[in-house]
Amino acid sequence: GENVEQHPSTLSVQEGDSAVIKCTYSDSASNYFPWYKQELGKGPQLIIDIRSNVGEKKDQRIAVTLNKTAKHFSLHITETQPEDSAVYFCAATRQAGTALIFGKGTTLSVSS
Amino acid sequence: GAVVSQHPSRVICKSGTSVKIECRSLDFQATTMFWYRQFPKKSLMLMATSNEGSKATYEQGVEKDKFLINHASLTLSTLTVTSAHPEDSSFYICSARAPGLAEETQYFGPGTRLLVL
Numbered sequence: 011g012e013n014v015e016q017h018p019s020t021l022s023v024q025e026g027d028s029a030v031i032k033c034t035y036s037d038s039a040s041n042y043f044p045w046y047k048q049e050l051g052k053g054p055q056l057i058i059d060i061r062s063n064v065g066e067k068k069d070q071r072i073a074v075t076l077n078k079t080a081k082h083f084s085l086h087i088t089e090t091q092p093e094d095s096a097v098y099f100c101a102a103t104r105q106a107g108t109a110l111i112f113g114k115g116t117t118l119s120v121s122s
Numbered sequence: 123g124a125v126v127s128q129h130p131s132r133v134i135c136k137s138g139t140s141v142k143i144e145c146r147s148l149d150f151q152a153t154t155m156f157w158y159r160q161f162p163k164k165s166l167m168l169m170a171t172s173n174e175g176s177k178a179t180y181e182q183g184v185e186k187d188k189f190l191i192n193h194a195s196l197t198l199s200t201l202t203v204t205s206a207h208p209e210d211s212s213f214y215i216c217s218a219r220a221p222g223l224a225e226e227t228q229y230f231g232p233g234t235r236l237l238v239l
Contacts (some may be wrong), residue, residue: 042226
């Protein structure tokens with residue numbers, strides 16, 4: 011089955027810096043890769059996703075890149091703000107309607 | 123759009139009692155809902171996949187008689203923790219898939235924190 015590895019487990023940056031979180035997956039058939047942000051005591055919130063037919067997607071300060079050959083995808087946050095502090099999870103799935111397989115999460119701390 | 127709610131948000135119960143958690147899709151019909159469990163500072167662990175009108179599919183190691191799932195309508199799935207014990211204390215989160223939108227996308231509820239005394 012699918013296995014998703016996520017690094018780093020913790021990341022501390024200064025406000026205004028960029029943050030990069032990386033994930034690798036094992037199932038070459040996986041074709042959908044979402045990123046979720048989870049604040050303390052709340053459910054995960056979808057922030058961006060990418061499908062296997064594209065290599066990069068951007069939404070304002072957030073971007074995701076996908077390298078299918080290497081089976082890894084990354085989340086890039088630019089101009090970080092304190093409110094970006096949260097736990098970020100990557101996930102992968104191979105087909106619509108099947109469960110997501112999550113990475114272990116990255117705790118991002120943005121200090122002002 | 124694509125809002126998922128859960129009720130209750132927090133529940134404290136005595137050991138041996140049963141607790142029901144509701145997951146509702148508020149502005150879309152969800153043919154498939156998923157139930158996850160999350161321990162402090164850990165990732166989400168899939169418990170079961172709930173399909174409307176059929177029996178839930180449980181992940182290996184999850185007791186189906188312990189965690190009863192009912193997906194009776196296109197907007198409601200329930201998880202009942204039967205004969206709860208302190209080790210069942212956890213954060214339970216549901217998600218729903220919205221057909222008609224991007225099929226793979228899952229929207230999560232706010233979670234239910236269960237504490238069993």
